[in-house]
Amino acid sequence: MKSWLNISDNSDFSIHNLPFGIFSVGASKKRVGVAIGEQILDLYGVTSKGLFKNKTLDKKVFLQDYLNPMMALGKSITVPLREEIQNLLVSTRSPLRKMPKLFINQKDASLHLPIKITDYTDFYSSKEHATNVGKLFRDPKNALLPNWKHLPVGYHGRASSIVVSGTDIIRPKGQTIPMGKSKPIFGPSRLMDFELETGFVIGKKSELGKPIKCNKAEEHIFGMVLFNDWSARDIQKWEYVPLGPFLGKNFASTISPWIVTLEALKPFRVQGPKQSPKVLPYLEYRGKKNFDINLDVVLETKEGIATTLSRSNFQFMYWNMSQQLAHHTVNGCNINIGDLYGSGTISGKRKNSYGSMLELTWRGTKPIKLKDGTSRKFIQDHDTIILKGYAEKKGIRVGFGEARGKILPSK
């Protein structure tokens, strides 16, 4: 499959991808777009011109601040819609070829938070990450807690402070406890960290009291994003017992602007790791529910010098998205269109595949050398952290773009 558009072979936004996002140009209203190569196809424009076969589509769905109303149409509408867009971009007789105004250069557009986030939950589903954290903070010989292999551990997070890639992040202030002291001090966090995660977005709601079965869970998943769960380790350490992370996390999280659909990720499905001990029946699943997605973390200094900190992969996840959703709802908890679910930090087995500074520098004991000769234990002011993600197989490339954020000094 090839588009009549000029798309670079290594573009994240190939004709096989077609992720959805929200953009604006200048003072124009926000609208729904699809990323293709270096451009954005304006879906409000496409609908206004009457180019879709589905004439019952209300064009207002594409002139929105968020993707939620479009996702609410359901996969029976959005999946064929994406296929139609693909046809319009492939067919040599496509009417789009004579409508250059419907294509906006990504450089000329502002990309916005793509979804109105209803609830946000973060999981903790990478065995390597949970093991590293257990070794660092608890017992190296019993690094995984007793419940970890029986259920996808998760906790609720803050929806209000999730921002789109490119938004600057102010270093948070808070209480921390100096080594060996019993009284906390107040000031800017000194242990700023990123967490390399992906997130998935809900496109179909469920009812309170009705669990979602593991093998039906993907019907509810619209697509995936990159997700940086910024963490202030010193604030987190002092506050998190017994009720979990709070101010150490909720000052900000960053998501990538384009939602890559599950349909686009289909060629990259792989078998997940063997789960032993055997999971309870409600967590059993059939088929390939993991995805082979390369994930990179880059640190860019104030001067713009970039160093790759980590190369990980989403297929390392012990618990898959379907299991996470089945577990989350097994008690009757309901989900809504616009919910976001974070994977938890995705660490691989190798030391250069860990998904946080905490693990990469082993709690600051092994600083990372950067390309400019300086080193880092944690993130410094004016450092930019960039998450990247892409899947690639047999010449098909489907990428996520990036989730980027620069740390600014505390005010």
Next chain:
Amino acid sequence: MKSWLNISDNSDFSIHNLPFGIFSVGASKKRVGVAIGEQILDLYGVTSKGLFKNKTLDKKVFLQDYLNPMMALGKSITVPLREEIQNLLVSTRSPLRKMPKLFINQKDASLHLPIKITDYTDFYSSKEHATNVGKLFRDPKNALLPNWKHLPVGYHGRASSIVVSGTDIIRPKGQTIPMGKSKPIFGPSRLMDFELETGFVIGKKSELGKPIKCNKAEEHIFGMVLFNDWSARDIQKWEYVPLGPFLGKNFASTISPWIVTLEALKPFRVQGPKQSPKVLPYLEYRGKKNFDINLDVVLETKEGIATTLSRSNFQFMYWNMSQQLAHHTVNGCNINIGDLYGSGTISGKRKNSYGSMLELTWRGTKPIKLKDGTSRKFIQDHDTIILKGYAEKKGIRVGFGEARGKILPSK
């Protein structure tokens, strides 16, 4: 101050109260109402008749599924509005006296979830409760954790499953760990509990990166509700280390339908408990920030026989709402109109003032005798739990009504 309406002296909804809620009658659209005695004043109707002095008010604000658009007008509008309503209900020459259709009997109306809940956070701010839990599950000699007196411990909760009083609650299923075993089992929770809490609702947003000062926090608080943070203790126990409560809580929480404004609660302000050690400067506050609100918990059996399980009081709170909000935002976390913040279980010093079955029955070791001769360690199927709350002083009574929920068997 006395209304020309016939209002019982012991009504929660006196002329001094005037809480806001969302109601409908039959198939009518949802709209904003104010509770007065046994009736509801239809504010959409009042605005449609042009009875408010403020002629710039858009009546559509009162024909809504939620109070959020009305709260968004700001206190500079809503506080005088409430005073105008009070005048209309007091003045002997009030035009309302000739408009009986604007009053709906509460028995004839459906009361709905009053706010579209954006984010929900639960605190853990009763010293007595935290001490009881520490004694039960950790070290009786060091019941409070080291951070507890330095910061109002809080954690994020689930917004989607918060329901209005009167909604039945299905007993959740989940993983639990049998005593002395290492493998979990799956089934209905056997340790269903309530948590007696209040909640406060945000009427004014803040910006990401801009902390709210403790002495400005009340500007953001529209009002308060009763809040039952239903808890499945056996599910919670197995899942909650290290990231906090999750499925043990998020199957449902119940709020009362009427939001009692901070203005109505003004006569009941009291000094909070002395905080020692001294708090950090960002948690210091001036004036009376606690409120003397009586809180009762009643268990009603399937046959309708009611037993009061607990009598507590909101003034027992160690950390006040202003401190909770100052702490929540000190790292830059932003708040939104419609956010809900739970107090945490409110236990008093006496054994009959504890705010959960866990504490009242001391983890099931001291069952409670009910009026029908049966006893309870935890909540049984078909039991109804009713939270009630009211403040009373010098003949002025301001009440919350109730937050009621019946436990139905697992499906």
